[in-house]
Amino acid sequence: MMDQWQKLKQDMKQAAKDLGIDAIGVASPDPFVTLKERLIRHRELGRESGFEPTDDLDRRTDPSLLFDRPQSIIAIAVAYSSKLENPPKSTEGARRGIFSRASWGTDYHVVLRDRMSKLEEWLRERVPDLRAESMVDTGELSDRAVAERAGIGFSAKNSFIINPELGTWIYLGEMITNLPLPPDEPITEQCGECTKCLDACPTGALVGPGELNAQQCVSFLSQTKTTLSDHHMRKIGNRLYGCDTCQIVCPINRGKNWTHHEDMRPDPELVKPLLIPLLSLSNKEFKAQYGHMSGSWRGKKPIQRNAVIALGNFKDESAVPALIKVLHDDPREVLRATAAWALGRIGTEEAVQALHGALEREKDEEAIAYIEQALDEASGKEGK
Template sequence: MNDRWSKLKEEMKAAAAELGIDKIGVASADPFTELKQILVRHRELGRESGFEEKDLDKRTNPALLFDNPQSIIAIAVAYPSKMDNPPKSERGARRGIMSRSSWGDDYHRVLRDRLARLEAWLRERVEGLRVESMVDTGELVDRAVAERAGLGWSAKNCAVITPEWGSWVYLGEMITNIPLPPDEQMTDQCGSCTICIDACPTDALVGPGQLDSSKCISFITQTKGFVEEPIMRKIGNRIYGCDTCQTVCPSNKGKNWTHQPELQPDPELVMPLLEPLLSMSNKEFQERYSRSSSAWRGKKPIQRNAVIALGNYKEESAVPELVKVLESDTRPVLRGTAAWALGRIGGAEAREALLAAFERESDEEAKAYIAKAIDALR
C-alpha cells in the first residue's frame, strides 16, 4: 500500500507543470505544536495584523478542520518580480506602485483554480477522495505547511524561499484523506544574512522570522484609518503592499517568472497615475481593479495612499486635486491625509485651503492633522 501512495506522489509531482503548478510537496497532518507557541507569543506581544483566523487551535491543528486528515499537499505558483517597460513617474505625472503580490489576476482565484485542477487529477486516481483546499484566507498558516512539505525554508523576512523560484511564489494547500508519504523539510539557508531585516523601512522585522504587523508597510497600506506622520513619510509612493524585504533578498537575485499568464502585470494598473485615483468613483475602481487582489479592501486605502504618495513627492501640480479632497471628501481620513500632503507641498494655495479647512472641520482627528499641516507650513 505504501508503494501505491509513493508512486501516486511521484506521478502527482511529475504532473505539476501541466496542472499549472510550479512545485508540489507533501506534509504530515500532525498538529503544528511549535507554531502554536509562536503564535501565542506573537499575540501576547500585539504583533498580529487582525486579518488572521482568530482561533489559534484551528490555525495549528488540521484535525479541527477535517475529519481524520492523513496528509496535506502544499503547492507553490511562481509570480513575476519585474515589469517590461514600466511607465515613468515624472513631475506633473507622478505614479504609485503596487506590490508584486497584486499584479495580474487575484492570486486567490488563480490558486483556487490550480487546487481544483489538482483535485480533479486526484479524483481520477483515488476512489473515496476527500479534500479541503485553502489559500491565504483559510485557517492554516500557508508558510508553515509549505515549510513542513519541503517547498522551501522559512526565511528571516517571514517568506518561504524555494530554491527554484525564490520567494516569488503564492502558496496554497489541500488537506486530504490519503496517506501520502511526507517530504523532508529543508534546512534554513539564510545563514548569517540579515539584509532583509536591515532594509525594512519601518523596522517591522523585529527579529529573524518575526514581524510586527502594526509597523509593516504592506499591512498599513491595507488599513483604512489615519496613518501616523513618520510612517507616511516611509510609505513613499507605495499604494498597496511593500516588497522591500523580498527585493533585497540575495536568494531572489535575477529571479523573474513570466510563465503564468494570469499573473503578468498591466503596467498602467500596477503603476497608476496618482492624481486620477483621487477622483475615481466606486464603479470606476471596480471596473479597473476588481480582478486584482488589491481590491479586497475597496478604494479608500488606495486613495489615501495615493494622497500620501503625492505628499511625499511634494508634487505642486497636485495641489488643486488635494484641495478638492480637503474641501469636499466625505471621509475624515482622506481630508486629514490631504491636509498632511498639502503641508508637505506648501505654497500659498495650500496654506489658504488649510486655514479655511481648519475653521469648518468638525472631525477632531482630521482637524488635528490640519493643525499640524498648518504648523508645518509655518
C-alpha cells in the first residue's frame, strides 16, 4: 500500500496545474553544504551583488535555523513569457528601452505568494496541523539550490535553473514544512559542451560554468543607483532593468514562450517603453505606471539613469533637448553626470554647447569629471 506521504505528494503534483503551478518538487531540509562552500568562495572573491537577503551564510544554507524541525521543502516553478505579441518598434526619434522578461507582467513576488497561498490552503485541507513557511526571492534560502535539489531543474552554466520542459523562463519559490514528504531526485545537468551563455555575456560576468561575478553582471549594474563607467554604460545598451542575454542564447530555451497565466501577461508598451517620456516622470507617475512590475523595486532613479544611457547608446540626435534638460535641471548628480556622458556620445554642436554651459555651473566633482570626459569624447568625434 502506498505510504500516506507518498500519496499526498503524488496528489499535490497532480493538483499543481489547477493551483497555477507549472512544476513542483520536494527537497530534503538538510543543510546545503556545497552551496555554503560556494558562497564563502564567492564572498572571498568579491563577487556578491550586495542585494543578498542576509550576510549570515548559515541562515542562507541551513533550513533548521529558519524553521523549527523542518521535514521537507516544497519547491515550485511558475513559467513566464519570453516573447511579446506585436512588440512596438524602436525607431529614430522614438527610441525604446526594454525591461528583462522576469519583470514583464505582475510582480513575480505577488504571483508566487498567490500560488504559495493556494498550495498551503490545499495542503492544510488535507493535513490540518500543517506548519509551513513560504519564501519568494527575498527569503534567506537560495531558490535555485532548493529547486535543484527538488528536481525542478538542473543548475546550468548561466547559473539559472533549467527545467527541461520550461527552460529558464520560470519563477521559483519554496515552502519549508513539517510534512515528511519523500524527496524527489535531482535532474542530471544537460548543458554538455555548450558555452553559448558564457561566450555571449556582455561583460564577461559569467567567469566560468555556473560562476557569476555579480559586480560585473549587466542585470546587477542596471539596478544600481550610482554612476557607471563608460565601459559598463556601453554594455548596458538600451536595457532599463535586468539582462536576458545568457537566457536568450540558450539552445534549451529556443522556441519556449509561456502565455497561459492571465495575471502575468505583459503590456508591450510598458515593458518596451519610449525612452524620452521616462525622463520626466514624477515619483507618483512612475508608481502608477510601473509599480506593479518587479523592475520598479529600486524606484525610478535607476530606470531613468538607464534611459539616459540608452539614448546615449542610440546616438539619437532628437534626444538632445531632453538630455540637456536633465543635464541642466535634474537635482540628482548621477543623472546630470550620465546625461553629460550621453550628450558626449551624441556629440552634436547643440550637445557640446550645453556641456560647456554645464561645466561653468556644475558644483559636483563627479559630474564635472563626466562633463569633461564627454567634451573629450565629442571633440574626438569632431577630429575624425
